[in-house]
Amino acid sequence: MVTILHAKKMDSGNYHCWSKYTNGSDALRLDVSDGWANLQAPHYVHEGDNITLRCRHYPGYNVGQTIFYKDNAVIQDWSYVDEYHIKNVQKTGNYRCTKEVLHFGMYHQHSDETFISVRELFLKPELTIIPNPVTAGDHMTLLCDTKLSWHRQRMELQFAFYKEGQNIQRFSSSDQYVVLATELEDSGNYYCKVRAPASIVSKKSEELFIHIQDPIFYIVLKTNLSELVEGDHMTLTCAMVPASYNHTADLKFAFYRDGRNVQRFGFSDQYGVRSVHLEDSGKYSCEVITPSGSVVVRSKEIIVHIQEAFKNPSITVIPDPVTVGDNMILTCDTNLSLLTQRTQVQFAFYRDGQNIQEFSLSNQYGVQFAQLEDSGNYSCEAGASVRLVKKSAAVFIQIKGEKSVDLTFSNIIRLILCGFVLIMIVITLQCGVKKERPSNMKKAHKIQKQVKKHQGLHAKC
Template identity: 55%
Template sequence: MNMFVYFLELFSYPQIKVSFDPVSGDHMTITCDTKLSPHRETTELQFAFYRNGHNVQGFSLSNQYGVPSAQLEDSGNYTCEVQTPTGSVRKRSNLAHIHIQEFFYTQIKVSPDQVTEGDHMTITCDTELRPHRETTELQFAFYRNGHNVQGFSLSNQYGVPSAQLEDSGNYTCEVQTPTGSVRKRSSMAHIHIQELFSYPQIKVRPDQVTEGDHMTITCDTELRPHRETTELQFAFYRNGHNVQGFSLSNQYGVPSAQLEDSGNYTCEVQTPTGSVRKRSNMAHIHIQGAAVRPVVSFFPNWTPIFPGESVTLSCNVAPTAQGNLGYSWYRDGHPIPGDQQNLVIQPTIWSDIRSYSGDYQCQAGASERSDPVTLDIKSGE
């Protein structure tokens, strides 16, 4: 006689179920659903959960795996496994793909598109919430080169009233829910602040200024294209002290330069509101003493001179003349040897008389020649 033996399932193959289509930040519950056979309902079962083949919750009596605040990285292929306490019966569910949807998208934007020094710059953290989540309150923070420049607040904008070159950098923004359960950072945006005008340079005319010259100091700068009509103001300083306050003139004039006008000069340029201000490098300007006409004197102060005697001619210059001037001597309009302030004449014999007698002049540096002084040498006969 044939006997047919029929084995009943202790419990059905489990199925993965998720409470709803999860969005980042939601509390997500994954259930491992199975059914015990009639009359075996009291059998104890144990449940385990896996994501992408990796265990995320070991065997326990709970048939649920909860994620308090689901994140995008919680997306994946989930399975669950059910077993009896002894492990004599074990079954695994089919694979279920769970996709955590983004709560919001974020992007950094800057206005105006091209920012120039002094502009009011507005950086916006532009965010788009998912449908049916538009009323969710969000908080925003801003960073430059990784450093926080505006902490979390309800404003999605960071404003710089008067942008400066140092405001250039790599900007990001961060968005979070009030509890911080969902937090996202934007991609990096490089913002370059353009110069409104170049750093000024001090220029002086003439190149070499001498006492009495009309000296003109110019504060030279260049506005960037399309900003040429911007009004600028200029100020001038000598040795750190203001010598001409801010005005529309980029020149400082000294009608008759004096030695005390020498010094270290700088100039400063600004917009009328002072929102952009730049100072030049220092330029040292040296006023040279005027090369006035020298006067020739001689010692001993008598004439004539006889052979065997000596006389010293001196080229005397004004006290204001400065530096190593260099001297030149002339007799009867012709250059003669000698580049020192003093010239010694010492005829020895009567034949030297003709070569030493005459009208002497000197010149100090670039000065005019002195008035002639006559030196008379007698033969002694």
């Protein structure tokens, strides 16, 4: 920072500042006047600026009214306001102010004038095209070129593009308009507009007629199947039209999905995926380049939609919950799409990440007489091929302990008494048989009845 004490006319001039990190600032103009009136105005004025003119006087004196002129025409009549505001300045002109200053006992009129040169904020834009000429299928770029004033280099401009008077790209910070693959109907009159967001300044380029030339050949992208399902083999072919183009062997082909390259330029006119997945869906296109690189043709985009072959499997268990000793059955369920009803899906089962049943046509896994150690995280996989396998979420199965036996006090007493009665009956029978040996069938029959009677009593216990 620099301070000028008691400024003099000799201090007038253009001032700059430097630092070791910059090449110097923009110039700042300082004018020192010793006149009775001084018209102050900005030195660098650009179209669209809002500026203020100030009619100052020699300090220490009383003043009266002020009047402003432009090119000798009054623009603000006599008043006690010594400032004049101009909005959206457009034209260069000579400005003057006259002011009443009280000195030597009376008001005297003193004047000062300045010339304000209004500079262009930016140059009239020019529309250019790359490449030129353009052939159908080319990648075409329109560039809206302009140049900002040296004093407004940091200002951000906005650009818009038009074809036949119709807006094709709204105002944005991009000075380019791109057509990925031109067609014959892209021919027409184009122009662009540039504007400064902070002002109302807007400029239009001259119209440029662009003729899209008919290419020496066309290319069409084709698929091997009209409907593709997960796991299918997909082949995209970049076909020539006409097919009789005699330099086919020298051409190179590239393929794109959603604008991103999936196969770089090479001599193969096909792009293949052995087993497609859902993420292979998208907008596909191909591009052909001649050996010289002078002709680049791009096909129209085609939409490839990969349909789901079957849903992610889910695992269920029967019974639920599982108790020790139960026969446990796990089932792996999935749903086939209509296009894959005939597809054979195989299933595999896992516990804690370890395979417990290899892939087979059975979607069930059984455990006989489940034990506590059979608890764990179970999951399954469903697969239609080596490359198309889907896994279920893991399910934690807890094997519960055996059912408890009712050993209440009353049941224990009952069991002891029944056992004691049974023992007494057996002893009594054995003693009776030893003392009496029946001599005839009648006595034997009587003994059998007594035995049966005692057996019935035992059954009740």
